[in-house]
Amino acid sequence: MARFRLLPDEQLARSPLRELWREFARQHSAMAGLALFLLFVVLAVLSPLLAPHDPYLQNDALLLIAPSWSEAGLVQYPFGTDDLGRDLLSRMLIGARYSFGIALITVLGALLTGLVLGSLAGMSKGLKSSALNHVLDLALTIPSLLLAIIIVAILGPGLINTIWAIMLALLPQFVHSVRNAIAEQLNLDYVIAYRLDGASNWQVLTRVILPNIWERLTVTASMALSTAILDIAALGFLGLGAQAPTAEWGAIIADSLDLIYVAPVGVALPGLLIFTCVLSVNLVGDGLRNAMKKRRDN
Known part of the structure; x- marks a missing residue:
């Protein structure tokens, strides 16, 4: 019996991921954001190997060295040094591990925890679901930064407490997003048909609902990362x-x-890195949103 071969476009249409990538790749701004995002990932992973100097080594003979493009600068210190003689380039590279790497960890932790709690809220009914929904609505009215400051004030300052504070501050929006997505899926015809076929709540959640809401979770995670x-x-x-x-x-x-007028690079450089990092995440998030919308329309 003869077999028919699908055309390349039809083969792409069979795979949702390939179709999503094709729509995403058509957006130049999204691809630029993805390149910057991957660059920050590489810096967060390999920064100890890429740093030319010890970022915490102080040198009294190299205080406030100007950047290398200045006449008073040194080639060994491309961005100069700070008021303690530490290499700014090395500190910027290591800083990617803290500002970007820790953000990835907190968002991943909030996503997994929110997926569990949101699934419980979305699949449950009655008083338990109503109480949890009201608590989430109350938490969403508080800005995440203010909520993180309150949590850090309780736990105490420090990097570890910052991770917990931001993770808890981001958790309500993940739970809210998962709960709303599950509530929408439960009212769709194919989910109702699957329930009538004898599927349990666990089977409905894992086999039908979760595979269909991962796109929304990805967009929510991109916004939470910035x-x-x-x-x-x-x-x-x-x-x-x-x-x-x-x-x-x-x-x-x-x-x-305090040294912004003497050595403005120490303020401008980390500020530019923060701006570029957030911009790359937002470009990827907008690209994903547009790609998913176009794929649904097609």
């Missing part, structure tokens, strides 16, 4: 997050703020 980066930097700037001499971008800005 929030986490800003919150980590803000807590470090306020002295509630990473403590000296940790090379976290927000803490570096706070340490260099």
